[in-house]
Amino acid sequence: MYKVRTYNKIALSGLDRFPRQAYEVGSDIAHPDAFLLRSQKLQGIEVPQSLLAVARAGAGVNNVPVAEYGKLGIVVFNTPGANANAVKELVMAGMLLSSRAIVDSMNFVQSLGDLKDPAEMSPRVEKEKSRFAGNELKGKTLGIVGLGAIGSMVAEMALAMGMKVVGFDPVLSIDAAWRLSNEVSRMENLQSLLARSDYVSMHVPAVDGTRHMINNDTLAAIKSGAVLLNFARETIVDSAAVLQSLAAGRLGKYVCDFPEPCLLAHPQIIAMPHIGASTEESEENCAVMAANQLVDYLENGNIVNSVNFPTISMERSPGTSRIVFSNDNVSGVLGQVLSVLAENKVNVVDMMNKSRAELAFNIVDVETPPGDDVARAIGAVEHVIRVRVI
Numbered sequence: 414m415y416k417v418r419t420y421n422k423i424a425l426s427g428l429d430r431f432p433r434q435a436y437e438v439g440s441d442i443a444h445p446d447a448f449l450l451r452s453q454k455l456q457g458i459e460v461p462q463s464l465l466a467v468a469r470a471g472a473g474v475n476n477v478p479v480a481e482y483g484k485l486g487i488v489v490f491n492t493p494g495a496n497a498n499a500v501k502e503l504v505m506a507g508m509l510l511s512s513r514a515i516v517d518s519m520n521f522v523q524s525l526g527d528l529k530d531p532a533e534m535s536p537r538v539e540k541e542k543s544r545f546a547g548n549e550l551k552g553k554t555l556g557i558v559g560l561g562a563i564g565s566m567v568a569e570m571a572l573a574m575g576m577k578v579v580g581f582d583p584v585l586s587i588d589a590a591w592r593l594s595n596e597v598s599r600m601e602n603l604q605s606l607l608a609r610s611d612y613v614s615m616h617v618p619a620v621d622g623t624r625h626m627i628n629n630d631t632l633a634a635i636k637s638g639a640v641l642l643n644f645a646r647e648t649i650v651d652s653a654a655v656l657q658s659l660a661a662g663r664l665g666k667y668v669c670d671f672p673e674p675c676l677l678a679h680p681q682i683i684a685m686p687h688i689g690a691s692t693e694e695s696e697e698n699c700a701v702m703a704a705n706q707l708v709d710y711l712e713n714g715n716i717v718n719s720v721n722f723p724t725i726s727m728e729r730s731p732g733t734s735r736i737v738f739s740n741d742n743v744s745g746v747l748g749q750v751l752s753v754l755a756e757n758k759v760n761v762v763d764m765m766n767k768s769r770a771e772l773a774f775n776i777v778d779v780e781t782p783p784g785d786d787v788a789r790a791i792g793a794v795e796h797v798i799r800v801r802v803i
């Protein structure tokens with residue numbers, strides 16, 4: 414039986430991917446082989462000895478100690494792009510909410526509940542509606558910081574709304590560049606983007622290099638009256654700097670998905686409770702993708718969409734047993750493991766070895782089932798981190 418411990422609300426369609434006869438799944442599972450979670454913070458949570466893998470049903474992995482887990486041979490997965498459309502649509506809502514007095518005007522209408530005579534309603538509405546005039550998105554410039562799964566979708570949406578789009582992403586992957594519309598103008602630096610944009614939307618991961626990317630210095634470059642949208646992470650924007658820029662009349666509005674006490678009850682701030690990915694569709698996409706990736710890793714040792722281990726996937730050779738092991742990415746380890754197999758007369762049918770930064774992963778299909786002693790001998794090779802026979 415494989416054991417999967419869940420955190421957070423995981424869509425049933427994802428949980429259904431674990432066949433009941435082979436998996437125990439639940440929030441109180443002891444000795445888990447895997448964790449399946451969303452935003453649960455794992456820093457500070459004890460790492461069970463049994464843990465082989467963590468699947469983050471979502472994009473951001475700042476809630477997982479990715480490097481530390483890698484050193485322990487724990488493979489961390491995420492689900493790239495699975496919730497991007499949900500975030501894109503909320504970014505659009507954020508742009509509209511910041512441009513039209515939607516909430517204030519709705520509240521005004523509700524405040525008219527005391528009017529007894531229906532004939533009084535229309536004159537009141539027509540008299541006061543000028544308080545709620547706004548601006549259109551068409552023709553304005555949107556600056557997108559981070560042009561990955563979400564940023565590229567936001568760009569397409571904005572172009573379709575008749576906006577001009579400029580983007581900044583100095584570490585854009587080749588795949589992401591292929592996805593991007595050629596109508597997005599590339600900015601050489603953040604300051605140039607901020608100086609040109611009427612709306613600025615942040616779509617970068619929360620890593621050391623993006624901490625407080627929006628700060629007093631960068632906000633000094635922002636176009637007067639611009640709207641800043643942060644559906645990425647709290648740490649990317651220095652909230653104190655945002656408050657100062659709003660008070661100084663520079664920044665026009667701040668829309669964010671990460672409320673903090675200092676951001677509440679401010680007329681120029683629209684804050685939401687981290688609901689970017691909270692749609693039925695996105696929750697299902699993420700849960701199904703995360704569960705599929707976990708099953709393939711636990712049962713076959715295949716790794717797809719990991720954030721700490723290399724991508725590696727090998728068809729099972731019929732009638733063989735499979736040994737999978739992780740190791741520090743130093744020379745000679747695979748050779749020593751193959752010597753162990755040769756000494757024990759275990760014949761290799763097929764194998765694959767991939768590395769990523771400090772870590773490597775190997776899949777070896779062998780003719781005869783290796784005994785526990787062979788697995789132990791592989792585990793004893795210097796720099797081997799973890800071994801499984803599956």
Ligand SMILES: NC(=O)C1=CN([C@@H]2O[C@H](COP(=O)(O)OP(=O)(O)OC[C@H]3O[C@@H](n4cnc5c(N)ncnc54)[C@H](O)[C@@H]3O)[C@@H](O)[C@H]2O)C=CC1
Pocket residue numbers: 471472473474493494496497500558559560561562563564581582583584585586589616617618619622623644645646670687688689690691
């Ligand atoms: N509000 C919410 O519920 C959600 C928030 N997110 C957040 O959005 C982030 C982005 O998500 P995806 O687009 O799916 O990820 P992604 O990995 O597809 O895209 C991130 C992009 O940021 C770029 N980037 C990295 N460092 C940069 C820098 N210093 N300057 C400019 N660009 C930089 C990367 O090259 C990449 O193209 C996630 O890491 C997560 O923190 C994601 C999903 C839901």
Ligand SMILES: O=C(O)C(=O)COP(=O)(O)O
Pocket residue numbers: 451452470471472473474496687689690691
């Ligand atoms: O995928 C992400 O990075 C998110 O922020 C979504 O978080 P959630 O799964 O809704 O808790």
